[in-house]
Amino acid sequence: MAPAPSSTFSAITxxxxxxxxxxxxxxRTTLLDALRERLDLTGTKKGCDQGQCGACTVLLDGRRxxxxxxxxxxxxxxxxxxxxxMAESDQLHPVQQAFLDLDGYQCGYCxxxxxxxxxxxxxxxxxxxxxxxTDDVRPEAGPPPLTADEIRERMSGNLCRCGAxxxxxxxxxxxxxxxxxxxxxxxxxx
Amino acid sequence: MKEFGYxxxxxVSGAVALLDADPDARVLGGGTNxxxxxxxxxxxxxxxxxxxxxxxxxxxxxxxxxxxxxxxVTNSDLAVHPEVRRxxxxxxxxxxxxxxxxxxxxxxxxxxxxxxxxxxxxxxVTKPCNKRVPGSGCPAIEGEHHNHAILGASEHxxxxxxxxxxxxxxxxxxxxxxxxxxxxxxxxxxxxxxxVGDTPHLETALPPGALITGVTLxxxxxxxxxxxxxxxxxxxxxxxxxxxxxxxxxxDGVVRDVRLAFGAVASRPxxxxxxxxxxxxxxxxxxxxxxxxxxxxxxxxxxxxNAYKVTLMRNLVVAVLTELTEESTx
Numbered sequence: 001m002a003p004a005p006s007s008t009f010s011a012i013t014x015x016x017x018x019x020x021x022x023x024x025x026x027x028r029t030t031l032l033d034a035l036r037e038r039l040d041l042t043g044t045k046k047g048c049d050q051g052q053c054g055a056c057t058v059l060l061d062g063r064r065x066x067x068x069x070x071x072x073x074x075x076x077x078x079x080x081x082x083x084x085x086m087a088e089s090d091q092l093h094p095v096q097q098a099f100l101d102l103d104g105y106q107c108g109y110c111x112x113x114x115x116x117x118x119x120x121x122x123x124x125x126x127x128x129x130x131x132x133x134t135d136d137v138r139p140e141a142g143p144p145p146l147t148a149d150e151i152r153e154r155m156s157g158n159l160c161r162c163g164a165x166x167x168x169x170x171x172x173x174x175x176x177x178x179x180x181x182x183x184x185x186x187x188x189x190x
Numbered sequence: 191m192k193e194f195g196y197x198x199x200x201x202v203s204g205a206v207a208l209l210d211a212d213p214d215a216r217v218l219g220g221g222t223n224x225x226x227x228x229x230x231x232x233x234x235x236x237x238x239x240x241x242x243x244x245x246x247x248x249x250x251x252x253x254x255x256x257x258x259x260x261x262x263v264t265n266s267d268l269a270v271h272p273e274v275r276r277x278x279x280x281x282x283x284x285x286x287x288x289x290x291x292x293x294x295x296x297x298x299x300x301x302x303x304x305x306x307x308x309x310x311x312x313x314x315v316t317k318p319c320n321k322r323v324p325g326s327g328c329p330a331i332e333g334e335h336h337n338h339a340i341l342g343a344s345e346h347x348x349x350x351x352x353x354x355x356x357x358x359x360x361x362x363x364x365x366x367x368x369x370x371x372x373x374x375x376x377x378x379x380x381x382x383x384x385x386v387g388d389t390p391h392l393e394t395a396l397p398p399g400a401l402i403t404g405v406t407l408x409x410x411x412x413x414x415x416x417x418x419x420x421x422x423x424x425x426x427x428x429x430x431x432x433x434x435x436x437x438x439x440x441x442d443g444v445v446r447d448v449r450l451a452f453g454a455v456a457s458r459p460x461x462x463x464x465x466x467x468x469x470x471x472x473x474x475x476x477x478x479x480x481x482x483x484x485x486x487x488x489x490x491x492x493x494x495x496n497a498y499k500v501t502l503m504r505n506l507v508v509a510v511l512t513e514l515t516e517e518s519t520x
Contacts, residue, residue: 006236027238054292072194121291129266
């Protein structure tokens with residue numbers, strides 16, 4: 001029996017930065033194109049459009065992902081966070097502030113992706129995730145110190161055509177250290 | 191990109207029914223390979239069956255002390271799982287050596303096994319390719335093939351399988367489980383990929399319409415001391431030009447047990463059984479390790495621009511087995 005013809009469009013609701021957006025999408029639409037072309041959220045950048053440069057990095061349910069390989073229709077029901085959702089009103093996210101303070105960019109095109117990725121890198125590391133440069137991955141070895149080598153490896157999915165990597169690594173290190181200090185202070189107070 | 195239908199499945203039987211009803215349907219997991227290939231026209235499915243919400247996202251201990259990994263477990267969740275890190279460290283290392291943090295969060299275990307080769311001719315629809323268009327030819331053999339196969343290839347295709355995860359799973363005797371409209375089935379990963387021969391477009395032994403439900407790792411004490419080493423053309427976020435997953439049990443200077451598999455050298459993750467036979471019961475020293483590598487690589491048929499891989503793999507075998515031997519006596 002021939003399969004029933006299948007619609008190639010769907011009406012979907014996307015939850016982006018805590019706001020619901022309802023739209024009809026051609027199934028071919030990537031989350032990246034939906035954000036930029038349909039919802040006017042142009043902070044997420046299109047670089048290679050094939051998952052190789054990381055410029056379109058967003059958070060899906062709190063985890064970093066490339067929006068160019070994520071179909072919009074398949075993102076329904078997930079919590080999407082873009083660079084526009086990082087700051088708390090006028091207060092920049094600590095990672096945004098660190099990039100500003102340490103010049104973690106030059107032209108700025110890859111920066112939204114770098115920042116979204118860095119926010120997740122700091123959380124992954126705080127959760128004890130090892131990386132490809134972690135010497136001993138056994139849980140008993142404990143989380144590896146977030147060295148420059150660890151940051152470079154963990155951030156390798158974000159390319160910077162200007163080559164601002166030196167400052168990017170410093171910005172991620174500073175934001176991670178500040179976050180760890182805040183956590184320690186909160187734990188000491190508790 | 192060709193237009194396509196999209197359906198989200200919430201249970202395995204529903205997903206299998208959708209796949210069974212439409213031979214032009216494809217399974218969508220993380221989409222990191224499939225969506226990319228759809229953009230370039232290499233893949234042209236009529237509909238996608240999204241399996242991310244299937245209840246196949248668990249990693250559980252089996253009754254015999256092995257591990258059962260659901261098909262929709264993401265690469266990230268597999269790599270950081272405490273039991274994987276403790277009992278199969280080379281599997282964690284292999285997964286972490288692949289792709290980027292973003293892609294590992296999206297990609298799934300089932301999708302990783304079914305990913306397609308990164309051969310440039312396969313990816314370019316303006317070029318002939320026997321894997322993409324059967325009978326059209328293989329330009330890689332006379333052309334750009336510096337990262338192509340040295341083992342198990344044929345005159346019809348010399349593409350490699352790009353997975354890192356699959357190399358560790360192959361070394362550790364993983365078994366793939368699947369579901370079809372006619373019932374469940376399973377395949378050892380060493381029999382999951384078909385020989386290239388004159389049918390490089392037929393890649394796996396999965397029946398039509400099958401849905402991978404998971405991968406089972408048998409218990410093996412030897413895997414506790416294991417390592418994955420990947421060689422690539424830049425330090426991170428690149429496919430291997432050669433890789434190795436190895437587990438070793440050495441006692442009193444003699445190899446008691448060993449698991450060995452190679453990546454980026456064949457159309458599938460390559461279990462190095464000839465090398466394992468030489469190693470088992472032999473003295474754990476550099477001479478044995480080199481002899482084992484030579485036994486495996488005797489079957490290598492390199493092309494003009496990838497002969498370096500024979501030396502590379504020989505050196506990898508000796509280096510990684512030497513490191514594991516030192517680690518075991520520490």
